[in-house]
Amino acid sequence: MALALMVSTVLLAYVNGQEVLSSCPSPNGYFADAVQCDKYYHCQDSVLTEKLCPDGMAFNDLNPKVEKCDFLFQVSCQERPDLQRPKSTENCPRQNGYFPHEDQTNCREFFYCTNGISSPLTCPESLVFSTKTGTCVWPEEAGRTNCASEKVFNFTCPKVGMDKAITHPRYADPDDCQYFYVCINGETPRRNGCSFGQVFDTRSVTCAEPKDVPDCADYYLEYFDNYFETLEAGARPSGDILSAARASGYEIPDFRERVRIRPGDAVPERRGTTTPSPRGEGPGGRPLRRRRPGGNGGLRRRNRPKTTTTTTTTTPPPEYYDDYYYYDETYDSADKKDDASY
Secondary structure, three states: OHHHHHHHHOOOOEEOOEEOOOOOOOOOEEEEOOOEOOEEEEEEOOEEEEEEOOOOEEEOOOOOOOOOEEEHHHOOOOOOEEOOOOOOEOOEOOOOEEEEOOOOOOOOEEEEEEOOEEEEEEOOOOOEEOOOOOOEEOHHHHOOHHHOHHHHHOOOOOOOOHHHHOOOOEEEOOOOOOEEEEEEOOOEEEEEEOOOOOEEEOOOOEEEOHHHOHHHOOOOHHHHHHHHHOOOOOOOOOHHHHHHHHHOOOOOOOOOOOOOOOOOOOOOOOOOOOOOOOOOEOHHHOEOOOOOOOOOOOOOOOOOOOOOOOOOOOOOOOOOOOOOOOOOOOOOHHHHHHHHHO
């Protein structure tokens, strides 16, 4: 019995020629193994017990009074690189942690694993997953060979002189009016975007109203056509939509023919003909805007606009048109009390 106790409380001084913990450094505390990053020891009243972190985690020995296992990327294991044998499952090389997609060219998607069960996650646009930090970062910060900025964005910064390179020049996204690239030190591209309702102007190298940028004047028009066509009867357009429509020079349709129905009221007769609008008509019977021949209307960048993009430009936000009033001839005094929220 005494021999068993001695073996359990004292470790061999060397394993494979490397020094390991041979006894408790102090009567109480938690101490890292000298060789294996996910192994540690608990000393209680000078009695030493070997312990192991969950697969995919390593012991954090910053404070010997705290028993703490963190994800592998959060702990420095350079001096004790060994780990327990992995218990891999689908999408999880180890039971716990954040892991990249198996397709090395899929830079934005990754998996969070807990107890061998994976949950798919996706980085925001323009960012990639970093195996070094377990977070989403700029491509050049991730250091993944297949996820370099040029490959992720399919864009290469033009060669410029040092005097221009230090200004971090900007270039239009060749495929999308709302976006542009900032070339850090003239070399590393970072994709950025204008706020909703604006487009990138190559002349001023800032974000501007579409009506002031000929190449992108009709960028949002299809979006507004769809928005107003599907707007429910009685609903009011949101303020940001109205401002963006005005900035694009879009003709906001007249909704005075819409009718509201209150419960218990007689159903009013529909005004005008019930014949569906002829093909090609938009809200209010006005003709739909058509693209010019040539697939993309003869313009270079014609992707669907994004409504949640932030911008790093110094261009002030678009002016809101406080003088615009939405008029509905069926809007009676009983509704006016809700007008303050509009």
